[in-house]
Amino acid sequence: xxxxxxxxxxxxxxxxxxxxxxxxxxxxxxxxxxxxxxxxxxxxxxxxxxxxxxxxxxxxxxxxxxxxxxxxxxxxxxxxxxxxxxxxxxxxxxxxxxxxxxxxxxxxxxxxxxxxxxxxxxxxxxxxxxxxxxxxxxxxxxxxxxxxxxxxxxxxxxxxxxxxxxxxxxxxxxxxx
Numbered sequence: 001x002x003x004x005x006x007x008x009x010x011x012x013x014x015x016x017x018x019x020x021x022x023x024x025x026x027x028x029x030x031x032x033x034x035x036x037x038x039x040x041x042x043x044x045x046x047x048x049x050x051x052x053x054x055x056x057x058x059x060x061x062x063x064x065x066x067x068x069x070x071x072x073x074x075x076x077x078x079x080x081x082x083x084x085x086x087x088x089x090x091x092x093x094x095x096x097x098x099x100x101x102x103x104x105x106x107x108x109x110x111x112x113x114x115x116x117x118x119x120x121x122x123x124x125x126x127x128x129x130x131x132x133x134x135x136x137x138x139x140x141x142x143x144x145x146x147x148x149x150x151x152x153x154x155x156x157x158x159x160x161x162x163x164x165x166x167x168x169x170x171x172x173x174x175x176x177x
Contacts, residue, residue, distance in 0.1 A: 060124070063172065065125045066126060066171075066172065069118075069121040069122055069124075069126060070122070071174070072121065073119070073121070073122050073134055073164075074161065074164070074168070076111070076115065076118045077138075077141065077161055079111075079160055080111060080115075081157055081161065084145075084154060084157070085154065086152060117137055123135075127171055129171075130167055130168055135166050137164055140157070140160060141157060
């Protein structure tokens with residue numbers, strides 16, 4: 001009896017439908033597996049891209065801070081060198097000393113805290129090499145200020161500051177070379 005039922009229901013059409021359904025089911029399963037791998041891969045790429053963007057943003061922020069700190073250091077010491085140059089130029093001029101002397105003394109006192117702030121910012125945000133150069137420059141500047149800034153050392157202050165600026169530009173990739 002079972003054989004009769006099987007032979008009645010297992011016609012060529014029924015067998016074709018069963019085989020076609022199996023292939024369709026296999027195709028759906030394979031398609032699902034492939035889609036799953038593609039989605040996982042796309043998700044992984046998206047995560048990597050997000051990480052890369054976050055790292056780039058952090059690097060850009062760090063570079064901007066470093067650039068600002070370097071600029072403040074150079075600006076501060078350029079101004080201080082200018083003050084020293086003006087004071088040196090006024091040494092033989094009593095009228096200039098009377099006029100600019102109090103301004104010079106006021107600015108020097110005012111800028112001592114700025115020197116510490118500029119140096120601490122460089123130490124905090126700058127590279128080790130630049131921080132070391134800035135620290136050496138600051139030490140040199142302090143020694144020269146105690147000697148009264150002889151002319152040859154005054155020029156050396158500007159030369160040393162120019163070396164630091166060049167190193168900063170190279171580090172920040174701002175030089176045209």
